[in-house]
Amino acid sequence: MLPPGHLGVAYLLYSLYAHVRFRRPPRQEPVLAVVVGSQFADLIDKPLWLLGVFPTxxxxxxxxxxxxxxxxxxxxxxxxxxxxxxxxxxxxxHLSHLAADLPPRFALGYPFGTEFLLWPLVPHHTFGYNERLFDPPAFVETVVTPLTDPVTFLAVEFVLFGLAVGLWLFDGRPGLEYVRNLSRR
Structure with missing residues (x-):
């Protein structure tokens, strides 16, 4: 998943949590934690991968x-x-980032590409591409199979990001004033 998709998923989940748990929109500081947490895994791994420290x-x-x-x-x-x-x-x-990076095929019973969750205990490419651990219910196959197409998955990412932006606006743009106040110091 790309950074906007990760942010969209994370904000949607946290906003839902804040509305249910506190009966109010998210506050300023937690929203900034959502922004950082939604990208944190990639902020660690991508530079180390580019430097050749890790294989993926x-x-x-x-x-x-x-x-x-x-x-x-x-x-x-x-x-x-x-x-x-x-x-x-x-x-x-952070946890939504890990879940969102699971390939859609995982929900169809194919564990290939999920090894990162148990790194370093389970090395990359432990599972074969066509190795299937379980057969999902027909409903799951109907919903998930279209997401295995990269173009469809990318479109869904941007829809989720758009929904998150809309919800953020509805929530009163939490975090924006906090950043503005920091920049004035």
Missing amino acids: GRDLGHSLLFAVVLLAAVYLVAFALERVETATAFAIA
């Missing part, structure tokens, strides 16, 4: 093992600074 662009930052350590550290700092809501926003965004 989905290694350390995309691993669930790293996510456990990262989110534990984020919450420790958040508890100390009384910013648990912001830590939760970051956690939702």
Whole structure:
């Protein structure tokens, strides 16, 4: 998934969480945590991949093992600074990034391309492209199969981003005033 898609998915999920949990739109600071958290895995892995440190662009930052350590550290700092809501926003965004990077074929029972979640315990390319672990219900096949087309998947990404922008505007553009105040200092 591309950066706008990751941001769109993360904002939609966090806004839904804030509306359900707090009965209000997201606040300024947590929205900024959503922006950072939605990109964090790629901000770690892509530069290290380009430098030749890792074999793919989905290694350390995309691993669930790293996510456990990262989110534990984020919450420790958040508890100390009384910013648990912001830590939760970051956690939702970071985990949504990992989930959004799962290939659509995974929902159809094909694990190829999901090895990054358990890196370094499961090396890349452990699963064969046509290896199938389970047969999904017909409903899942009907919904997911069109997403296996890269053009359709890209279109869905931008639709999600557009929906997130619309929701962000509806929510009162949280985070914008915070950034403006920072730039005035």
